[in-house]
Amino acid sequence: MRHTQTYLLKALGYIPCSDEEIQVFMKLFTSNGLKVSEIAERTGIKRTKTYDIVEKLLAKGLIQENLKSKVKTFRTVNLITIKKILKEKLEKFQQSNSDFIEAIPKLSQLQKNDPNRTKVRYYEKSQTPKLLKQIINNHSFKAIYDPETTYKNNRKIMKEFVESLNTSKHDIREIICTKNKPLENMFRKIDNTNYNVKALPGSINYTIDTIIFDNKVYIANYNSDVAIVIEDEQMSKSFENLHDWLWEKAI
Numbered sequence: 431m432r433h434t435q436t437y438l439l440k441a442l443g444y445i446p447c448s449d450e451e452i453q454v455f456m457k458l459f460t461s462n463g464l465k466v467s468e469i470a471e472r473t474g475i476k477r478t479k480t481y482d483i484v485e486k487l488l489a490k491g492l493i494q495e496n497l498k499s500k501v502k503t504f505r506t507v508n509l510i511t512i513k514k515i516l517k518e519k520l521e522k523f524q525q526s527n528s529d530f531i532e533a534i535p536k537l538s539q540l541q542k543n544d545p546n547r548t549k550v551r552y553y554e555k556s557q558t559p560k561l562l563k564q565i566i567n568n569h570s571f572k573a574i575y576d577p578e579t580t581y582k583n584n585r586k587i588m589k590e591f592v593e594s595l596n597t598s599k600h601d602i603r604e605i606i607c608t609k610n611k612p613l614e615n616m617f618r619k620i621d622n623t624n625y626n627v628k629a630l631p632g633s634i635n636y637t638i639d640t641i642i643f644d645n646k647v648y649i650a651n652y653n654s655d656v657a658i659v660i661e662d663e664q665m666s667k668s669f670e671n672l673h674d675w676l677w678e679k680a681i
Contacts, residue, residue, distance in 0.1 A: 440631060440679050441516055445490060450475060454483050455492055455506060463496040463503035491515055520634055531638070531649060534658065548662040555655035559590050561648070566594040570601040571643035572673045577617065578608045579637045580652045587652065595620050602626065605673065605680050607636040628680035642669045 438459075442452045450473075457472050458464055466484060470477040484504060487493040491511065496503040538550045553561055565571060580588045595602065595617075602625045606617055617627050630636075639657075641648040645666045650657035660666075 437631060438512075440681075441512065442492075443679050444516060444519060445492070447487075447490070447492070450479075451483055451487055454480065455487060458493055458504055459506045461505070463499055463505040465501060465503050469504070524635055527636075527638075531651075534660070548660060548665065550661075551659045553650075553657040553659070555584075558650060558655065558657050559587050561657065561659075562587065562591055563594050565641060565643055565648060566591070566598050566600075566602070568600070569643040571603075571641050572670060572677075573602070573604040573642070574607065574636065574640045574673060574676065575604055576607045576637050576639065577613045578610050580639070581610075581613060583652050584655065592616065592620065595625055596622050598622060598624055600624060603673070603677060604628075605630060605676055607634050628677060630676065630680050640669065640673075642666055642673060 435456075439452060439456075442455060447455065453473050454469055454475070457469055464472070466480050467477060469475075469484070470480040473480070475483065484493070488495075488504075491507065492515070493504050493506050496505045534550060538548065577588065580591070595604075602622075604617070604625070604627045606614060606627060606629050608614055608629070614629050620627065637651070637653065639648070639650040639652065643666075645661060645663040647660045647662075647666050647669050648657060649660070
């Protein structure tokens with residue numbers, strides 16, 4: 431039962447909710463409805479702050495007022511509603527990611543007159559395996575990766591990628607996005623103390639490869655066999671922050 435609740439806790443983190451918001455939600459989740467004073471008593475959070483937390487959870491659509499109660503109490507929404515909230519969050523993230531990638535060529539053109547502009551390099555299919563091997567063998571990095579798309583479209587890259595991960599002497603943290611358990615297990619079985627891997631729970635349509643290394647971000651679409659490397663310290667830091675946030679949610 432405790433293991434099952436872990437998935438709910440991770441889902442709340444994705445929405446996202448603070449630790450105190452999750453604490454209040456879980457108290458309500460395991461009750462038939464509580465007054466604010468009862469929530470404060472059971473969580474140990476000050477009543478004035480509990481009111482603020484309840485308001486935030488209401489705004490996020492995670493709890494609702496129990497209209498059948500004679501006194502003002504609150505209870506959690508059903509799990510289907512939480513599933514819909516998560517789906518909306520994922521869809522917004524995916525759309526934002528797609529819009530950003532599509533805009534990169536135009537954004538790079540806007541910066542051409544700036545001597546400190548972001549550097550963007552494009553790589554075709556024949557160049558990608560060599561570039562990947564160079565990154566893995568010479569850099570520590572963090573990655574968000576969809577192995578299923580690579581497996582379907584370019585098994586040569588997949589094979590060389592896994593071989594390089596097995597021998598890399600640099601620290602690697604990789605998040606894989608796939609519902610394919612055999613593929614997930616293949617990465618979990620990589621025998622290299624420098625390599626750490628987690629998988630995002632559930633289903634997320636993330637079909638690109640993202641690698642953050644030094645002050646650069648490698649983004650590849652193996653459906654079209656095109657890759658870009660963006661050299662920009664602020665951008666790489668933002669992708670790294672996203673990776674670290676997802677790493678805490680991954681399993």
